[in-house]
Amino acid sequence: MTEPIVVSGFSQLSPLGLTIQEMDQSFLNNDTKATSFKIEIEGIDADTVPIFQTKINTNQVVAPSKLPLDRCTALALLVSQAAFKQADLNLSTIDHHRLGIFWGSGMSGAGSLDLASASIYRDHKRIRPTTVITAMPNAPAGEIALMFQAYGASITYCCACASSAVAIGEAYWALRSGRIDVAIVGGSEAMLTPGVVASWQALRVLSKITDTAHNACRPFDSQRNGFTLGEGAGAIILETHKHATQRGHQPKLALSGYATNCDGAHITNPNVEGQIQAMSLALNHAKLKAKDIGYLNAHGTATQAGDLCEAQSIASVFKDTAVAVSSTKGLHGHLLGAGGAVELIVALRALQTQLLPANAHLRQVDPKIHLDLIQGQSRSTKNLKHVMSNSFAFGGTNAVLIASLID
Amino acid sequence: MPQDTFEILRNLLITQFKLDQEIVKPESTLMDLGLDSLTLMEFIFAAEDAFSLRIPEEKLNDNLSGLTLGDVCKAIDSIKKQA
Numbered sequence: 110m111t112e113p114i115v116v117s118g119f120s121q122l123s124p125l126g127l128t129i130q131e132m133d134q135s136f137l138n139n140d141t142k143a144t145s146f147k148i149e150i151e152g153i154d155a156d157t158v159p160i161f162q163t164k165i166n167t168n169q170v171v172a173p174s175k176l177p178l179d180r181c182t183a184l185a186l187l188v189s190q191a192a193f194k195q196a197d198l199n200l201s202t203i204d205h206h207r208l209g210i211f212w213g214s215g216m217s218g219a220g221s222l223d224l225a226s227a228s229i230y231r232d233h234k235r236i237r238p239t240t241v242i243t244a245m246p247n248a249p250a251g252e253i254a255l256m257f258q259a260y261g262a263s264i265t266y267c268c269a270c271a272s273s274a275v276a277i278g279e280a281y282w283a284l285r286s287g288r289i290d291v292a293i294v295g296g297s298e299a300m301l302t303p304g305v306v307a308s309w310q311a312l313r314v315l316s317k318i319t320d321t322a323h324n325a326c327r328p329f330d331s332q333r334n335g336f337t338l339g340e341g342a343g344a345i346i347l348e349t350h351k352h353a354t355q356r357g358h359q360p361k362l363a364l365s366g367y368a369t370n371c372d373g374a375h376i377t378n379p380n381v382e383g384q385i386q387a388m389s390l391a392l393n394h395a396k397l398k399a400k401d402i403g404y405l406n407a408h409g410t411a412t413q414a415g416d417l418c419e420a421q422s423i424a425s426v427f428k429d430t431a432v433a434v435s436s437t438k439g440l441h442g443h444l445l446g447a448g449g450a451v452e453l454i455v456a457l458r459a460l461q462t463q464l465l466p467a468n469a470h471l472r473q474v475d476p477k478i479h480l481d482l483i484q485g486q487s488r489s490t491k492n493l494k495h496v497m498s499n500s501f502a503f504g505g506t507n508a509v510l511i512a513s514l515i516d
Numbered sequence: 517m518p519q520d521t522f523e524i525l526r527n528l529l530i531t532q533f534k535l536d537q538e539i540v541k542p543e544s545t546l547m548d549l550g551l552d553s554l555t556l557m558e559f560i561f562a563a564e565d566a567f568s569l570r571i572p573e574e575k576l577n578d579n580l581s582g583l584t585l586g587d588v589c590k591a592i593d594s595i596k597k598q599a
Contacts, residue, residue, distance in 0.1 A: 171534045175555045238557040 112350040113515060114284050115360035118196025119454050122188050123341030124161035124441045129458060136455075136466040136487050141440045143323040143337055148307045151231070158315050159322035160301055161339035161442030173255035176239050178248075179218040180299035184342035185249035186256060189293050192344035193257065197358065198291065200257065209262030209289040210254045211280035213272030213296035215446030215502075216305065217265075218244030223304035249297050261289040267446070270408070271369070272296055273343065274449025274500035274508035278367035280347050290352040295450035297342035309338055314412055324470040326443075328409035328436035329416050329482055331475045336410040339442025343450030345457075362457055365495065366395025366511030377503050379415050384422035384499070387507035391497065392426075395511045400430045402511070403493040404465045406456045408501045409436020410443055419499065420478040431481040432497075433488060439469035449500040453510050456496040460514050463490050521589045521596075524566055532562055542586035549585075556580055563588065569595050 124141050125132040135141050146160040167183035178186075193200075222244040228234045242248065247265035254263035262283060266276040273296025280292040300306075309315055316325040316335040326337040353360045368390030372383035392399060405427075408419055416436075423434060437455050444451055459465050465488040474482055493514075500508045522542055529535045535549060551559055564570055575591040576583060 169534075175533060175550070175552075176558065238561050239554050242554065 113363035113365065114281050115348050115350050115353050115515065116345055116362040116364060116457060116512065117348045117353055117358055117360055118192045118346040119344065119457060120188050120191035120195055121341065121343040121451050121454050122163050122165060122184055123343070123444065123451050124163055124339050127165055132458065133462070135440055136464070139467055139469050139486060141323065143325065143442065145318065145322045146301065146306055148303055148310060150303050150307060153307065156310055157318065158306065158310055159318050159325040159337045160306065161337055162301065163341045172252055174252060177237065177243050178252070179221040179243050180340070181214060181217050181220070181297045182249045182252050184299055185212065185253055185297040188295065188297065188342040188344040189253045189256070192295070192346050193293065196346035198346065204290060205258045206260045207290040208257060208259040209280065209283055209292045210250045210259050211262065211264050211266070211276040211283070211292055211294045212250040212253065213266045213274070213276035213446045213449065214246060214249060214298055215267065215269045215272050216298060216300045217246040217267070218248055219305050220300040220302040223302040226304065253293060257293065259293065268506040269502035269504050270443070270445055270448055271500040271502035271506040271508040272446035272449065274453070274498065274510055275369055275506065277345060277347070277364065277450060277453060277510060278369055278508060281364055281367050284347055284349050290349050292347045293344060294347055295342065295344035296447040298445045298447040299340040301338060301340050306338060316411060324439070326411045326439045327470040327472070328407070328411040328438055328468055329420065329474055329478055330471050331473045333411040333413065333416060335412055336438060336443040339444045341441060341444045341447050341451055343447055343454045345450065345454065361515055362460060363513050363515050364510065365513040366391040366397065367509070368394055369506060369508045372505035372507065374505065376505070379418040379501055380505070381418055381422050381425070383505065383507050384419060384501060385425050387509045388422065388426045388497070388499070391509035391511050395495070395513070397495055397511065399427045399432070401495045402432050402497045403490060404456060404459050404496045405432050405434045406452045406496070406498040407434050407436040408499045409438055411438060416475065417477060419501065420480055424479055433465050433483055433490070434480045435466050435468045435483045437466050437469070439471070449498065449508060449510070452500070453498045453512065456498045457512050460493060460496055460512060463493050464488070465490055521592055522585065525563060525585060525589065528562055528566055529559070533559065540585070542589065543584055545582055545584050547581040551581065563592065567592055567596065569599065571595065
């Protein structure tokens with residue numbers, strides 16, 4: 110039997126909270142606080158959209174490079190440190206040549222670039238000398254690699270909303286191939302600046318505030334009207350089983366399945382066939398049947414087209430197996446490139462606690478959707494052994510991760 | 517060397533570049549402060565903004581990292597006098 114790739118630690122910083130315990134509490138309360146973001150840019154009509162912020166000041170985070178940091182990179186550094194600590198790894202004894210960084214971000218330093226553009230074009234001020242270094246997409250991975258002296262790999266995956274899910278899955282294969290023993294994987298996103306938010310608003314995919322800002326995002330609801338942008342980060346420590354056990358760690362969780370494919374059909378529209386294939390490939394990889402999955406964290410962005418497509422895909426793969434499904438984006442928003450990592454952490458936490466988070470703000474299920482959607486409060490379960498997390502991206506990239514309890 | 521010039525640079529290095537205040541002295545070279553080619557650029561840029569002036573390259577010799585903070589203060593003060 111192939112030895113598993115184990116999860117030896119994880120951490121998240123998101124609108125759900127700054128610790129795993131705060132995240133648990135957010136799911137118990139089934140509520141988080143979104144805020145109203147007024148887009149005020151001279152020359153364009155002002156508009157207000159809800160956003161989910163991570164309540165942490167990153168101004169004092171010191172970059173290993175000593176250069177100014179984009180918030181996306183600052184969150185990446187903080188969350189990686191927390192996950193590494195939780196895994197109880199020793200930086201002084203680890204083989205740094207066999208430690209790799211696999212990170213995902215959809216827009217990475219877009220916020221810094223947006224503010225730099227404002228500095229030039231609006232304020233007519235010169236631009237900072239290291240703006241490129243701050244804004245480059247692989248800045249988070251690069252700074253994390255500096256922090257941990259990771260000589261094995263520093264790779265950034267940029268595939269929109271599937272970025273960190275792909276990063277996690279590709280790290281699996283790097284570990285499986287024997288190239289490295291330990292990987293710091295995950296993703297971060299923090300681009301809530303006026304120009305970037307305005308760009309998303311222009312695409313007409315953001316939820317409108319119809320009631321209060323905090324419940325604007327309603328995945329699978331008949332009244333859903335788009336997603337709410339969020340910011341956050343998630344980091345997971347993946348490790349070969351052999352490495353974990355040799356250092357005395359007793360792993361209880363494993364990354365057991367991964368698949369990525371591409372719709373190749375439309376630059377933004379989701380595709381039922383592509384999603385079915387991605388979930389089926391991941392199940393095959395994990396050597397599991399659909400009935401083995403006890404909880405599915407859906408991509409569920411709360412767009413009309415996206416939720417309906419995913420509901421059809423899930424129904425097709427799981428057929429009569431009523432897998433419990435929730436999209437947790439109603440509570441943390443769409444974390445874009447960080448979404449895959451944070452949502453896998455939500456699913457990992459479900460394995461640990463045997464509590465399945467609900468679809469927040471789901472009042473009336475879309476009559477065209479036929480899934481076992483968790484409504485109201487978190488659902489208590491028993492014998493949950495395998496969970497799935499979906500990430501479906503603009504550009505056609507689909508990524509599906511499966512995690513399992515180790516017997 | 518007017519003390520306020522040094523104090524402004526000192527404050528900049530401690531708050532923006534997160535340097536330990538113990539090592540930020542007039543006699544410290546920029547190399548002593550751990551500033552590499554990129555962080556040096558950022559520091560000079562930030563110093564220019566702080567004093568609303570531009571430091572001509574000839575005021576800073578080729579061995580930029582060998583300059584002391586006191587040297588940078590003198591360069592800034594001489595430009596302020598000319599203004």
